[in-house]
Amino acid sequence: MEGAEVQVRCPVCLRELPGALINSHLDRCLQAADGEAQRSCSPPSKRPRLASAQPGGEAEGQPVEARPEAAPVFSLFNKGQSPGAPGRRSGAGRGDAAEKPEEGGGPTLRGASVAQRLEGQPLADRLRPDTLRDYVGQERVLGAHTLLRSLLESHEIPSLILWGPPGCGKTTLAHIIANSSKKKGMRFVTLSATSAKTNDVRDVISQAQNEKRLFKRKTILFIDEIHRFNKSQQLFLLPSHTQDTFLPHVECGTVTLIGATTENPSFQVNAALLSRCRVIVLEKLSVEAMEAILLRAVKSLGVQVLGQGNQHSSSATGSSKESSELPVYVEEKALSTLAYLCDGDARTGLNGLQLAVQARLAAGKTTLLSFTEGCSVNGVLITEEHVKEGLQRSHILYDRAGEEHYNCISALHKSMRGSDENASLYWLARMLEGGEDPLYVARRLVRFASEDIGLADPLALTQAVAAYQGCHFIGMPECEVILAQCVVYFARAPKSIEVYRAYGNVKECLRMHTGPLPPVPLHLRNAPTRLMKDLGYGKGYKYNPMYKEPVEQDYLPEELKGTDFFKERRT
Numbered sequence: 001m002e003g004a005e006v007q008v009r010c011p012v013c014l015r016e017l018p019g020a021l022i023n024s025h026l027d028r029c030l031q032a033a034d035g036e037a038q039r040s041c042s043p044p045s046k047r048p049r050l051a052s053a054q055p056g057g058e059a060e061g062q063p064v065e066a067r068p069e070a071a072p073v074f075s076l077f078n079k080g081q082s083p084g085a086p087g088r089r090s091g092a093g094r095g096d097a098a099e100k101p102e103e104g105g106g107p108t109l110r111g112a113s114v115a116q117r118l119e120g121q122p123l124a125d126r127l128r129p130d131t132l133r134d135y136v137g138q139e140r141v142l143g144a145h146t147l148l149r150s151l152l153e154s155h156e157i158p159s160l161i162l163w164g165p166p167g168c169g170k171t172t173l174a175h176i177i178a179n180s181s182k183k184k185g186m187r188f189v190t191l192s193a194t195s196a197k198t199n200d201v202r203d204v205i206s207q208a209q210n211e212k213r214l215f216k217r218k219t220i221l222f223i224d225e226i227h228r229f230n231k232s233q234q235l236f237l238l239p240s241h242t243q244d245t246f247l248p249h250v251e252c253g254t255v256t257l258i259g260a261t262t263e264n265p266s267f268q269v270n271a272a273l274l275s276r277c278r279v280i281v282l283e284k285l286s287v288e289a290m291e292a293i294l295l296r297a298v299k300s301l302g303v304q305v306l307g308q309g310n311q312h313s314s315s316a317t318g319s320s321k322e323s324s325e326l327p328v329y330v331e332e333k334a335l336s337t338l339a340y341l342c343d344g345d346a347r348t349g350l351n352g353l354q355l356a357v358q359a360r361l362a363a364g365k366t367t368l369l370s371f372t373e374g375c376s377v378n379g380v381l382i383t384e385e386h387v388k389e390g391l392q393r394s395h396i397l398y399d400r401a402g403e404e405h406y407n408c409i410s411a412l413h414k415s416m417r418g419s420d421e422n423a424s425l426y427w428l429a430r431m432l433e434g435g436e437d438p439l440y441v442a443r444r445l446v447r448f449a450s451e452d453i454g455l456a457d458p459l460a461l462t463q464a465v466a467a468y469q470g471c472h473f474i475g476m477p478e479c480e481v482i483l484a485q486c487v488v489y490f491a492r493a494p495k496s497i498e499v500y501r502a503y504g505n506v507k508e509c510l511r512m513h514t515g516p517l518p519p520v521p522l523h524l525r526n527a528p529t530r531l532m533k534d535l536g537y538g539k540g541y542k543y544n545p546m547y548k549e550p551v552e553q554d555y556l557p558e559e560l561k562g563t564d565f566f567k568e569r570r571t
C-alpha cells in the first residue's frame with residue numbers, strides 16, 4: 001500500500017500514476033505505442049461551417065488509456081469519430097469490410113440507406129482522403145515531379161506552412177502526410193492554435209523528446225490555424241536563451257512542424273518560425289476538381305446522378321414517410337452548380353450537398369421519375385434549387401475576415417483608379433453580396449476621393465462623405481445603391497494624385513532630414529505677449545489682405561527656400 005502512495009511519471013505518456021501500477025501501465029503503454037501512431041493519425045476534423053453540425057462531436061472516441069486527460073493534444077486525435085456511428089471512417093478503420101472504398105468513389109456502408117450514411121460524422125470529414133491518390137487538384141504543388149510530391153513519397157517531411165483559402169485541402173494534406181509518416185513509424189500530433197495552450201506545445205515537445213530517446217521516433221506536429229496563436233504562444237515559439245522554446249526542437253529534428261493558415265504567413269506567422277519552414281501555397285479548388293470531389297461524395301452516399309446518360313422527366317411530387325428508404329437522385333446540373341458556387345471550398349461544397357440531401361429526405365417529398373428507357377421510379381430528387389438552398393451564400397462568395405477581404409477592396413480601388421466602371425461595380429457587389437460592412441467600403445471611398453481624384457474633382461470628397469453618411473442612415477441592403485452610385489462616379493471622375501504625391505514628398509523631406517528641424521521663421525510666428533514681440537516674433541510679417549499686389553514673402557524655413565514639393569506632378 002505504501003508504494004501506491006508514491007506518484008511516478010510514465011516516461012512514454014507522461015501520466016502521473018501510483019508507483020505500484022507503473023509496470024503494468026508501462027507494458028500497456030508500450031504496446032499501445034504502435035497503435036497510438038495510428039490513432040494519432042486520424043484526421044483532425046473541422047467544425048462544419050453550415051448549420052448541420054452533427055452529433056458525435058470532437059471528444060468522442062479519443063484514446064483514454066495512456067493519455068493524460070487534460071491534454072487537448074490528444075483529445076484532438078480522434079475527434080468526430082463515434083465508434084459505433086454509421087459511416088464511421090478513420091485512418092485505422094479503412095480496412096473494415098463494410099467501409100472499403102468502392103472503386104473511384106468514397107467509402108460506403110453497404111446496405112445502409114442514404115439517410116443512415118449521412119448520420120454521424122459530417123460528410124466532408126468522412127470523405128477526407130487518406131492518400132495522395134484521392135487528393136484532387138493542387139497540381140502546381142503536388143503534381144508529378146514536384147518537389148513536395150517527391151519529398152512526401154520518400155517520407156522526407158520538411159517543416160511546412162500550408163497556406164491557402166478555406167476548404168482547399170490544407171488539413172487534408174496534413175492528414176495524408178500523417179498516414180504516410182505512420183508507415184515510417186513517425187508520430188503525428190495535432191494541435192489547434194485556437195484552443196491549444198502553451199503547455200500543450202510543451203507537452204508535445206517533452207513527449208517528442210521521450211519518443212526520440214526511447215524509440216528513435218520522430219514527431220510531426222500539425223498546428224491548424226497557426227496564425228491564431230496568441231502572443232504568449234508566439235513568444236514560446238520564438239528562439240530564446242532557454243531551451244524552453246519550440247524552435248530548437250524543430251531545428252534538431254525532434255519535431256517537424258506543419259502549420260496550416262488561411263492568412264498570408266509573411267504577416268501572420270512569426271518570421272523566425274517562417275524562415276525554418278517551407279511555405280506551400282495551395283489554391284482554391286477548380287470547378288473540375290470540385291466536381292470530382294462531389295461525384296465521389298454522391299457515389300459514397302449511394303445517390304444516383306441524373307444526367308445526359310439517363311435522361312428523365314419528372315412529374316408531380318407527393319409525400320411519403322418512407323422517403324429515406326427510396327432511391328435518391330441528384331441532377332447533374334445541381335452538382336455542377338454546386339461545384340461553381342462553392343468557390344473552390346470543398347467543405348462548403350460537401351456540406352451544401354449534405355444539407356440538400358438531408359433537407360429533401362426530411363421533407364419527405366418524392367418525385368415520380370420517368371426514364372427514357374420507359375421505366376418510372378418513385379424517388380427523392382435533388383435539383384439545382386435544392387443545392388442552392390443548402391449553401392450559405394455569404395460564406396461562399398467572400399470571407400470577410402480573411403485575405404479575400406483585402407484582395408477585393410484592392411481590386412475595387414484599382415478598378416476605380418483605372419476608370420473601369422464595370423469592374424468597379426463587380427468588385428463592389430462581390431463584397432456587399434458577401435456580407436461586407438458597407439461602412440468599411442464607404443470609408444475606403446472617402447480615402448479614394450482624396451488619394452486618386454483629389455483636386456481634379458474636389459466634389460468627389462463630398463460625394464464620398466455623403467455616401468458614408470447615407471450608408472450610416474439606412475444600412476444594407478438599401479445603401480448598396482448609394483455605394484454603387486459613388487463607385488461609378490469615382491470610376492468616371494478625372495483623376496489627380498497631385499496633392500497625394502506632393503504630400504508624400506513633404507513627408508519624405510521630413511523623414512530624410514538630418515539634425516534638428518529648422519525653426520519656424522520669426523516673421524511667421526504669432527506674438528501674443530510683449531516678450532515675444534521683443535524677441536522678434538512676427539516682425540516683418542506682411543499681412544496679405546493689406547496689399548493690392550502679390551506679396552513677396554517666404555513661408556518655408558530658410559534652408560528649404562524655393563523647394564517645390566509638386567515638381568513631380570503628373571497631371
Ligand SMILES: Nc1ncnc2c1ncn2[C@@H]1O[C@H](COP(=O)(O)OP(=O)(O)OP(=O)(O)O)[C@@H](O)[C@H]1O
Nearest residue numbers: 124127128135136166167168169170171172346347
Ligand atoms: N484536394 C482535395 N481533394 C479531395 N477532397 C478534399 C480536398 N480538399 C478538401 N477536400 C475535402 O474538403 C474537406 C475540407 O478540407 P480541409 O479540412 O482539408 O480544408 P482546409 O484547407 O484545411 O480548410 P480550413 O482552412 O477551413 O481549415 C475535407 O474533409 C475533404 O473532404
